[in-house]
Amino acid sequence: MEVNPPIAIILLNESGRSTANQLQALFPEALVHGLTGRVEQADLSFQQTALHLQELFRTKTPIIGICASAILIRCLAPVLSDKLIEPAVVAVADDGMNIVPLLGGHHGANDLAKEIAAALKGHAAVTTASDVHYDIALDSPPEGLAIANPQHLKSFMGALLSGGKIKLVGHHDWIAHSNLPFSDEGQLSIEITTKSRNGNDHSLIFHPKTLSVGVGCERNTDPAELIELVKTVLDENHLSPLSVGCVSSIDVKSDEFAVHSVARHFGMAPRFFDAEQLEKEAPRLKTPSDVVFAEVGCHGVSEGAALAAAGEKGSLIVAKNKSKRATTAIALAPMPLNSEKIGSIQGKLSVIGMGPGQDPWRTPEASSLIAEATDLVAYGLYLDLLGTSIAGKIRHDYGLGEEETRVRAALDLAAEGKNVALISSGDIGIYAMATLVFELIDREKQTNWDRLEIQVTPGISALQAAAARAGAPLGHDFCTISLSDLLTPWEVIERRIEAAASGDFVISFYNPVSLKRRTQLHAAKEILLRHRPKSTPVIIARNLGRDTENVSFVPLVELDPEKVDMLTLVMVGSSESQITETNSGNKRWVYTPRGYAGKMDISTLKTGTQE
Incomplete structure (x- = not known):
């Protein structure tokens, strides 16, 4: 089944912010797309207006542009082709008072414009002839009714607007209650039937979904x-x-x-x-x-x-x-x-990584799956971070340490025929709930769980977020190690640290400390100091993607595990990792060379330019 993308509310300037907020309240599933540099906060950001609008149009995304009509017209003109498949495109003035359906008038734009006008107390400038004369759009039937021969609409409407009368065969309230000129002697006809029929320029066939x-x-x-x-x-x-x-x-x-x-x-x-x-x-x-x-x-x-x-x-x-x-x-x-x-659906469990918490760092797929879900299962803080995007959905909040209870609840809800989103921060497949989902299914062999549709979608992990904030520390081989010994014996963790240290991997330590675990990071530091220089850069990244985010660098020898908490990821560079600076803001960066410098040296030697 094709799922329509959520409405894209295009915001080009902060002057339209109030209107954007009203539109998002009217259409909770809609996402605000903001122009970088001009719009401070948005669900998604873009840099090139024309290219972004064209891509939305190609994917049949309904567009509400809070801007001049001419901007949308100029940007979308190069991609206009088939009017029968174009999505709704509506221009809305900054103050919301004028609403103009530009494209896809009979594919939702006219109705969308009227709905916006009613909510914002503005004016919908609908100009399509059938709407104006007959208060009906024959090429945009309501849910439950389909037109069999849309290719004949143009000639049919031409004959109708030239004074033709319509003979109605069958009944449907939408057509019967319109202002169309009906007559038993009509030269034109509209037939409502479940039977297969061939229409023509003077006969439209509509099929009720009965x-x-x-x-x-x-x-x-x-x-x-x-x-x-x-x-x-x-x-x-x-x-x-x-x-x-x-x-x-x-x-x-x-x-x-x-x-x-x-x-x-x-x-x-x-x-x-x-x-x-x-x-x-x-x-x-x-x-x-x-x-x-x-x-x-x-x-x-x-x-x-x-x-x-x-x-x-x-x-x-x-x-x-x-x-x-x-x-x-x-x-x-x-x-x-x-x-x-009717009946029930196949239960669906979406296993979603929401990233560190920032809206721009949440993938469109994750946002779409959250929008589709009826029930959300997560640690309560993660749901709070989603803000208004979860309005109207049923929350199932669980505390830290209730991981198995949380996953069981998600599986059981989905088995009831619900669309459930199991949500975790970062990437849900990295030290998170996705593994437990499949472990429980494999271990318990419950028939109702086996029938579920399951989709796992990635999120930006703490590993990726820390690396991006720091520069490029993952330019060469790296690994991750969790220092939590709640589920893995410390002896096993210690062997892994030793192996990663001797292999000279960049190492990201998840769960470095907790209120009760204070010794593991100290032990890891001691092992690493035996294998790499004291000056090896260490990235300490806390609360990534949130208001209290803090990323700092220290040499390995100066790493103080007592200043690290459970919200921190610790990334230790390899012996090759370096620190460099840029002039803008005296910014320091960590990077791990891949070996390009050596490759360039060999290349220049081969060409004879190396002295």
């Missing part, structure tokens, strides 16, 4: 087989694929790739029912099966799922059809189906 497709299959069925079965059954019964409003099955198939593939083929996510829910449909089944009941606990999967999704007033219009390893059935609902409110 068909419920139930599917079942054997484990690891080829997705192509199930997709072809559903397509064939629709075709044989002269039913339009555009009328499919839901694809559903039994919950034991929630992790079946073929089921997800057929739903994705129709542009949606599959929905699932448990055996008890499907068995309630037994009296309405046309082909009940005792064999199926013995196997999964209900007398029919595909017919039962189709009926359950269509609701009590729905009816089975196509009984179970079979292929070699799959089945499908189709029910008709009295009203368009909203699949998101």
Whole structure:
């Protein structure tokens, strides 16, 4: 299922900050994109306005530009091509009083402009002819209704605006309640039907999404087989694929790739029912099966799922059809189906690294997954750092030391059919929760956990953040070592420090100290001093990416473990690591040479230019 990117609110100057704040309150999932050097705080920053806008447009991201219309027009002109697939682009004045839908008027821009105008008490300058004359945009039907022949809209609208009348076949409130000129003798026609039809320049076909497709299959069925079965059954019964409003099955198939593939083929996510829910449909089944009941606990999967999704007033219009390893059935609902409110989804667990805490250091993928989630599981401080981006979501706060409890809760919530985000600072795969997720799944073999969709997304680790703030200390081979002996015996840690020290790796020490552990960093310092110079630079990085961030350098011999706390990462350079300075602000930098200088010397020797 294609997921639309969150709205991008483009802020070019602080003069539009108040309007940007109001827009983000109106659209909580939206991200403020700020121009570097002119905008102080933003969810995402950019440096080149035209290139950034063009990239957003190419990825079909809805754009609200708090700027002059001309800026958006000039920036986006080079990438304009197909009006049928362009995203919504809206220009909003700094004060929010004038709102102009520029592109994608019938792909959400007109409605977006009207919604903004209502919230900001401004004026929406909608100029598309069908909206002005008939208070309807035929190329922008509401959810639950699809147009079959958009290629004929231009000529149809031309005939309509020239005085044509419309004969209406079928019914849909959106069309019936418009100001379109209807007449039983109309030369033009609009038909609302689930049947496959060919429209033309004088006939528009709309398909209500009232068909419920139930599917079942054997484990690891080829997705192509199930997709072809559903397509064939629709075709044989002269039913339009555009009328499919839901694809559903039994919950034991929630992790079946073929089921997800057929739903994705129709542009949606599959929905699932448990055996008890499907068995309630037994009296309405046309082909009940005792064999199926013995196997999964209900007398029919595909017919039962189709009926359950269509609701009590729905009816089975196509009984179970079979292929070699799959089945499908189709029910008709009295009203368009909203699949998101039917049954349950496959539970999803997003395992997210949010970085050190700064919004600009959180990846767009992490922000997107957090926006999609219904439930957030984390140490409470991490959720606080996310600010308004988690408004309206259910928080599940846990304290330090409750890692396993935290992960179990996330897995169990996802197993209930929820979209759960398990969040950690830094990179969640480095000394964090991701490992425990897979360890518990592997160890306990719980069926409901095995069916989950799991996605791990990286975050900027303390290692990367410290290196970036310091310069380039990771220019050559490096490693990380946790000094916490809560889960790893100190003897093992000590051997690893010795090996890394003798191998001359740059070493990042995670968990260097705690309130109870005060000796490990002292011991690590002693080992390192036996292998590298006393002057080796050590980076002490505390609270990276936060207001109280502090990064300092000391020679290895002067490292004082008593001045290090649990919020600090300690990075010790190799014997090759150097400190240099730049004039701007008398800034000091640490870097570890890769060997380019030696390579250049050899190169110049070969060309004969070296004396």
